[in-house]
Amino acid sequence: MTLADIYQRPLIIGTAGHIDHGKTTLTQRLTGVNTDRLPEERARGISIDLGFADFTLPSGQHAALIDVPGHERFIRNMVAGVHGMDAVMLVVAADEGIMPQTREHLDILTLLGVSRGLTVITKADTVEPEWLPIVEETVQEALRGSFLEQAPIVTVDSVSGRGLVDLLNALETVARTVPPRDATGFVRLPIDRVFSVRGFGTVITGTLVSGTLRPEDVLEVVPGDHSVRVRGLEVHGHKVDYAVAGQRVAVNLSGIDKDHVHRGQMLAAVGTVKSVDVIVVEVLLLASSPILEQRTRVHVHLGTAEAIGRVYWYDRESLEPGDTAFGEIRLESSIPAIRYDRFLIRSYSPVFTVGGGRVLEAGVHHKRKEAGLLGHLALVASGNTKAVVLEQLRACDAPCSIEKLAERAGYRVTEIETLCQDDPEIVYGPDRQVFWKPYLPDLISTVQHFLGEYHQDHPLRRGIGRERLRDSLWPKWSLRSVLFVVHYAENVVVEGEWVRLADFVPVVEGAWAQEIESVYQAIDASARKPLTVEQLIGMTSIHTERFFDIIDYLLSQKRLVRLEEGIYISTPVYIASRDIVIEALQERGALTTSELRDVLEANRRFAVLFLELLDALHITRRQGESRTLVS
Template identity: 40%
Template sequence: MKKIILGTAGHIDHGKTSLVNKLTGVNTDRLEEEQRRGMTIDLGFASLTLPSGQNISIIDVPGHEKFVKNMVAGVTGIDLVMLVIAADEGVMPQTKEHLDILNLLDVKTGVIALTKKDLVDDEWLEMVIEDIESTLQGTTLAGSPIITVSSVTGEGIAQLLNTLDELTQKVQTKEALGLFRLPIDRVFSMAGHGTVVTGTIISGMIKKGDTLAIYPSGDTTRVKGIQVHNTSVEEASAGDRCALNLTGVEKSEIQRGDTIAPEGALTPIWLADALVYTVKGKGNLVHNQRVHVHIGTKEVLARVRVLGTEEITEGSKGYIQLRFEEPVVLLRKDRFIIRSYSPVVTIGGGWIIYHHTRNRKRFAPETMDALSIGEKGTVEELVSLILNSSEKPLSLNELWQTLNIERTELEKALQEEIATGKLIFLQDTQKYLSTNQYEKHYSKILAEFKNMYKKYPYRYQIDKEELKSRVFDWLDPKDFGALINDYIAHQRFLTDGNSLSELDGKALARILETKEVSLVEKAFLAWDINTGSIQQVSKELNLKTN
């Protein structure tokens, strides 16, 4: 059975919570203030079994403009949406803003629930439906079914349930084999249990007893218990709406916006490259503009660096860098929403191209080329770009987390790049290095030999540790060892274990010049003291000639 999350959306007082209550029997307004004011403030949760037996989780979001940040936290990661519009009012400001957010998050599957049907006549209802259809044009929800309902009389509820059942067939199953990530949307303490967090698993799987980390702090915790749909389970996976009972951490150490993932799997960052789409009618996005960024369940302030142009006009798209004001954890292809600093309105959104990046030159051709490949390049092009820009060898896991693509697809691309000579596989560490970087490192070593010959004419060897400290001090010792061993294996250098020497005719001359005759003597004795040719000597010494 599929694991499906349904999110609500819509203007305040259009009947979202009442409709969820009618569908599930659950009042999702759990806070005392919500019940007193009759207004949803924070996220509410329920589960629903459809006529087919398919079970879905429901996230009910607030409709008031003051709580849009809570709405974004709720709809991030949903599979389908129920956009609720009251028949007596029709499309309202928060209807449009919520629709903009859904469009920017690329939510493509949904139903329009036209509530309060019992309050209007058929002629008015027809006018409202026409306006809704017009509003949906050009969005990801264009053409979505519109079901008229009444939470008071129950009219249309059965049709709505059947429509939701049909829509679940369009939902694609999430990848359960990916990196486990759960953005936290709620944290509380429960008597006799301790700290509990809730959220939607966006990828991977988790088991009871797993040791994980809370990001961006990196604090470790152990999963004491897991609940899905209020039922204790041994494991949960992508698409599950779940509650985790954690040990080793206090409620005060966790907050909404934190992410739970395996230890060492995520690196907090301050800078990311992205593709952004701006909302028409909300103004241009200008360079160095301060904005609110909503990503996962996290809200963070950031500065926008516009790349390739002075500004991004409303209703268009462009490349940007987001410079966050506090560390965040995210991956390539994660979606986000941008809201202006003041007044706070939704002005754009998009997806992350590179989460491991550097401060880019705004108008440089290499900047635009890299971002273009990141947006629409093949997996092979992405792999080549990442490895060509990395002086350090990268493991399969590092590449997988950097690119956030299916593992089998990545492995296939790596093998193709190796077969065409674009990549080197370092056997000792099971890591990958671009051929360009491999040759650059080789040239650096040759330059060290050249400098040594000038300074010490009678030396022909370089100590490995000396080479490491002088040229590759930034490289992990294991990676350095793997690189040197690969050069030796491919007969680019000779080694006596601790030192390196070159493999050309000059090396033989230097052996003779420095009176290191033992190696040459070995060759001559093998020839009964008859002097061999330079080719014979080189062959015996496993040397190359010029």
């Protein structure tokens, strides 16, 4: 087998059917492998766990085969193998016909989404030839209304080999209808076997349901959130450089002990699959099942995982046979799950299959009276990703990150990012934020109107600070969301920390000019003994808010220098003081703060603040207790 053979479109075929109907014998005849690997299986002559083998179709395409146990006691093992099947061979023995486990297996296959396959009538040598058409007729009747109703029925004798060529040709025809799985998505591999190999360590096997695996990939095992690294890969017993969705894969892992891995966990791309103890679901109850009451305890099978939980319906107290409903299942243990995973429900005791369905939301809890809940779930169930995303976006009163939208909508970022970039109803803006386009004009108008009034009230200011704009308009928003709106307001500009209308220019008019000079003269006159804000406001009798507008204006005009918040000196005082310090340091070398204070003829508070400002401006450099000039 060449690597080119291995990397053909993957195909996994499963068996299903009643116990002792010849599934394992048929598998061995097709593959040359006895999939009953456990000593107990060989001693008892029945399959207990999943068996795996590979074989070749007439075209040369290689396929994997999953042989499932038929006994009702081992249904849980059978279910663990179904999630990986692309197609199924429903096996019916000619000497017994349709049996209880035949019907239950068919129900399980249907509920878990298997939609391709064929029927094989085995043990043809155990009945008279004229009996075979009657068997086939009863099988056709039993399959009416199922996904196998129009599928081929092939009769074989696994002992003599009669009919095997016809079976292989029929499987070839089915194989051509199987679409490829998503090899570009994130890695998801439900684990069905774990063992240890001397010299290699922990090995897991499973069907890669999505993504592409490569050696050295760093992944995680969920539940447990164990970080692991892929050491090596095998497909059909051959070492490979990568494995793609739809293949049976053996993965050699480093970073985890065999005792910390078990069937039911999932190998997944880091951060893509959650371990959850509640799933929001759409459930179909089989017509043959009893009524499923509110809070009924059930077994839940999802992928290779199994958990016990209770069913809670959102719009009813019970689900009638044959009906479908929305609800949630609260689990007693965590399982890995994502949206649209299929699951099976079996009664708690006695155990039998009652229904199944799809996960609509994983790790989410809803209240029964939640407004719009049923409509939302119907939308999710429809599979219309765009509709779900738009529904969530319309519920957002502020721009949000693409990551937050993905979380709210229940999709991966990669699934919706292109949609958000391309959809004309969605604004995809700075910092990968998104917003519902029809809502944006009103927000832009709000910003523009606010800034217009702000400029009237504060004609000296360069604009309003970004944080203050947020606090004034949308205090619960993030600054990123506010700036998103500003970005799309054509006549609004951002200059550093300031936001203003594009055509606004600070204007000094009326009483403002006199007040500006009054404040400036008071600060200039205080020289190296600066006054506090409270003192200045008291001296000038200017309203506090107008006073700070004036201070901001004088700073913007470079007529004032800030020593610290609330302490200002005039620019001429700053220049004169700076020159005094420079001259002293040039003449006398390094000087202490006390010595420079004397040079400045100022109090210690002014000297400390002023010298720290010179340090910040890289005019002086502090070295211990002294300062020198920066050369």
